[in-house]
Amino acid sequence: MPDTQLEHAQTLIKLGQPEQDEWALSRIDDKLPERRPVIVPLALWQASDADPQLAPWLPSDTVIDDELAATLAKAPLVAIDFPAFTDGRGYSLARLLRERYGYQGEVRAIGDVLVDQLFYMSRCGFDALALREDQHLDDALRALGAFSVSYQPGVDSQEALFERRLREANGG
Amino acid sequence: MYRYDTYDQTLVDERVAQFRDQMARHLAGRLPEEEFRPLRLQNGLYIQKHAPMLRIAIPYGMLSSTQLRALGEITRRYDRGYGHFTTRQNLQLNWPALEDVPEILADLAKVQMHAIQTSGNCIRNTTSDQFAGIAKDEVEDPRPWCELIRQWSTLHPEFAFLPRKFKIAVSGAAEDRAAIQVHDIGLRLWHDSDGSLKVKVLAGGGLGRTPMIGDVVREDLPWQHLLTYLEACVRVYNQFGRRDNKFKARIKILVKALGIEEFRRRVDAEWAHLKDGPQTLTQEAVDAAREHFVEPERGDVSEQATAAFEALRAENRAFARFVTNNVTDHKVPGYKAVTLSLKRREHAPGDVTADQMDAVADLAERYSFGELRVTHEQNLVLSDVPVDQLEALWQELESLGMANPTVGTLNDIICCPGGDYCGLANAVSIPIAQALQERFEDLDFLYDLGPIDLNISGCMNACGHHHVGHIGILGVDKKGEEYYQISVGGNATDDASLGKILGPSFYREDVPGVIDKVLKVYVEQRHDDERFLDTYRRIGLKPFKERVYA
Numbered sequence A: 001m002p003d004t005q006l007e008h009a010q011t012l013i014k015l016g017q018p019e020q021d022e023w024a025l026s027r028i029d030d031k032l033p034e035r036r037p038v039i040v041p042l043a044l045w046q047a048s049d050a051d052p053q054l055a056p057w058l059p060s061d062t063v064i065d066d067e068l069a070a071t072l073a074k075a076p077l078v079a080i081d082f083p084a085f086t087d088g089r090g091y092s093l094a095r096l097l098r099e100r101y102g103y104q105g106e107v108r109a110i111g112d113v114l115v116d117q118l119f120y121m122s123r124c125g126f127d128a129l130a131l132r133e134d135q136h137l138d139d140a141l142r143a144l145g146a147f148s149v150s151y152q153p154g155v156d157s158q159e160a161l162f163e164r165r166l167r168e169a170n171g172g
Numbered sequence B: 001m002y003r004y005d006t007y008d009q010t011l012v013d014e015r016v017a018q019f020r021d022q023m024a025r026h027l028a029g030r031l032p033e034e035e036f037r038p039l040r041l042q043n044g045l046y047i048q049k050h051a052p053m054l055r056i057a058i059p060y061g062m063l064s065s066t067q068l069r070a071l072g073e074i075t076r077r078y079d080r081g082y083g084h085f086t087t088r089q090n091l092q093l094n095w096p097a098l099e100d101v102p103e104i105l106a107d108l109a110k111v112q113m114h115a116i117q118t119s120g121n122c123i124r125n126t127t128s129d130q131f132a133g134i135a136k137d138e139v140e141d142p143r144p145w146c147e148l149i150r151q152w153s154t155l156h157p158e159f160a161f162l163p164r165k166f167k168i169a170v171s172g173a174a175e176d177r178a179a180i181q182v183h184d185i186g187l188r189l190w191h192d193s194d195g196s197l198k199v200k201v202l203a204g205g206g207l208g209r210t211p212m213i214g215d216v217v218r219e220d221l222p223w224q225h226l227l228t229y230l231e232a233c234v235r236v237y238n239q240f241g242r243r244d245n246k247f248k249a250r251i252k253i254l255v256k257a258l259g260i261e262e263f264r265r266r267v268d269a270e271w272a273h274l275k276d277g278p279q280t281l282t283q284e285a286v287d288a289a290r291e292h293f294v295e296p297e298r299g300d301v302s303e304q305a306t307a308a309f310e311a312l313r314a315e316n317r318a319f320a321r322f323v324t325n326n327v328t329d330h331k332v333p334g335y336k337a338v339t340l341s342l343k344r345r346e347h348a349p350g351d352v353t354a355d356q357m358d359a360v361a362d363l364a365e366r367y368s369f370g371e372l373r374v375t376h377e378q379n380l381v382l383s384d385v386p387v388d389q390l391e392a393l394w395q396e397l398e399s400l401g402m403a404n405p406t407v408g409t410l411n412d413i414i415c416c417p418g419g420d421y422c423g424l425a426n427a428v429s430i431p432i433a434q435a436l437q438e439r440f441e442d443l444d445f446l447y448d449l450g451p452i453d454l455n456i457s458g459c460m461n462a463c464g465h466h467h468v469g470h471i472g473i474l475g476v477d478k479k480g481e482e483y484y485q486i487s488v489g490g491n492a493t494d495d496a497s498l499g500k501i502l503g504p505s506f507y508r509e510d511v512p513g514v515i516d517k518v519l520k521v522y523v524e525q526r527h528d529d530e531r532f533l534d535t536y537r538r539i540g541l542k543p544f545k546e547r548v549y550a
């Protein structure tokens, strides 16, 4: 397959910092590209041999169960697709991967990844954000730090604000 | 009421800064309208027919006098000197300028207010009983629970892009005054036989184009698990709710498609993982929330004062009318809750001018510990008035035009903004309300009819709750002309029901006449003190239909 059909994140934010991205992304369902490392559709990844240079991406309607989670545990990274920025399923998927199944590798947001979603994404356990190509990096870095306080626990903090308040009131 | 600490304040301040940044990027062309839209909606900003519209959150309807004054000032500075209280206990401004909205949000933040999640496909402002904390039939004050839900749902990182909007209502009394059966999730707080607090959880209610009554997901959730259980419900909805068709995207469609058993099974499967995890409530956490809603320092009201009040009520007919209709019993003897009627022919139902806001803020301070509530019937409530001050308050309300002794009557119409403001409207609704208020203004006639909810929406989105009005009026469009469809038999309280359509729709001019016929059938057929709703339930639609289309 010619390289032109592969996508490359122009701007990847990894753990809050811009980073040069190694990985290409393929959305072709039926053929593994030559290029390595590459992120490919989940089914294609499941059907191929274990290769640390291959990683799966999940469509937003994926239902993660124990079996799939066990398979994904072996992936060097898991990407979750946002077909449209208004499709919020990926947030739940990321939390399930991290919180329920304890996935430790990179969880990357791909697709319609816009500046104003990044804060929520990072709270849900995405540690790599492949910005849509027209997004501005400086806007994105600013948006990531939009809030210094949150009411709910998330992947970033296990403590709800109401619990933190009680702890602080009790001198903890 | 709830007061912010530095965490809450930081969060709303940061929200203002975030929106300022988004607005600047939008105006600079870096954030196109399609992508700005969901962001502005989640800050309450719609673009309507004539102008932008801003919806300000009033969490579970609780408002301080300071906040109300600030709202008045905002309507003067940025709008046309009035605002509209909505059926969701919020306040809408009809004419703000787009570029001013960050400034308005900054002004709101100064009085611990915001417009977060008042619109958009996210968890909206939680609504509740306007008599929370003072109702005689209350089992559990819903406000601390509403506040816990407010915090849980505010900027929830997982649920900002749900398939569709999500509304939660909470009731803690014997009688449901929060319409919990027509919300995406309805919660009822109750005590089991051991006196331990349980939460009944309903899901899948809603109005709009496919009205539905919610189903019970769980009868007796122990209170400790409220937030984790809500999280499980919303997660199931987020994952499985339809996203292909926005008219089929509400949770009610999912609950009906799966069936309540399967929906419950999925929620329980999800909850099994969340239960007892972070966000499980402890007694200490609930007590901390309750501390914000302590009883005010009510002085004793002497027996003489109560006797004098009863005497005045017996001799002054106008005062008696006011007391009977607009004054509600309080759990503390010697105190009453007073409903300020926002239903006057000169204004749209729910509209209040800036000067009135100032005046009402003063009244709240002088008569009711500086607090107010907004009702889903689009009125205001002063919740803690000693009986010996009722007369003075009544006279002040008279001069403000807010003492109409018609609360709960046909005249107390719930009405959406309709075609005068709303870009989605099929027809106007405010002029219909005004025409009806004009036609049916004779008090003796209204009292003889007894309690009747008449609700008007300008289109099937049902912002005016027409499906659950005892009489509902819906604006419809037929080949570009405005018509009105009339239904009877809806009800929003405990025995909730959806109204049935009488038949073909009517011209605007004919609506008052048709309502008159509907009322005549009731008056002729009722037994003794039977309410309109009960007569309808006994005799059915047919007699109404026959009279109206005769």
Ligand code: HEM
Residues within 6 Å of the ligand: B046, B048, B053, B085, B086, B087, B088, B092, B164, B165, B182, B183, B205, B206, B207, B208, B209, B210, B250, B415, B416, B417, B421, B422, B423, B424, B460, B461, B462, B463, B464, B465
């Ligand atoms: C003028 C701008 C407004 C617009 C564009 C608007 C839009 C909508 C839409 C599209 C729906 C249907 C949602 C659905 O079925 O999924 C809806 C429902 C509703 N809106 Fe509005 N609305 C507006 C103003 C208001 C006002 C002023 C109120 C209160 C008076 C209100 C309260 C409600 C309520 C109570 C519902 C029904 C609850 C439900 O959908 O289950 N809205 N609105």
Ligand code: SF4
Residues within 6 Å of the ligand: B416, B417, B418, B419, B422, B423, B424, B425, B426, B457, B458, B459, B460, B461, B462, B463, B464
């Ligand atoms: S019911 Fe329709 S006309 Fe009325 S406010 Fe809602 S969307 Fe607008």
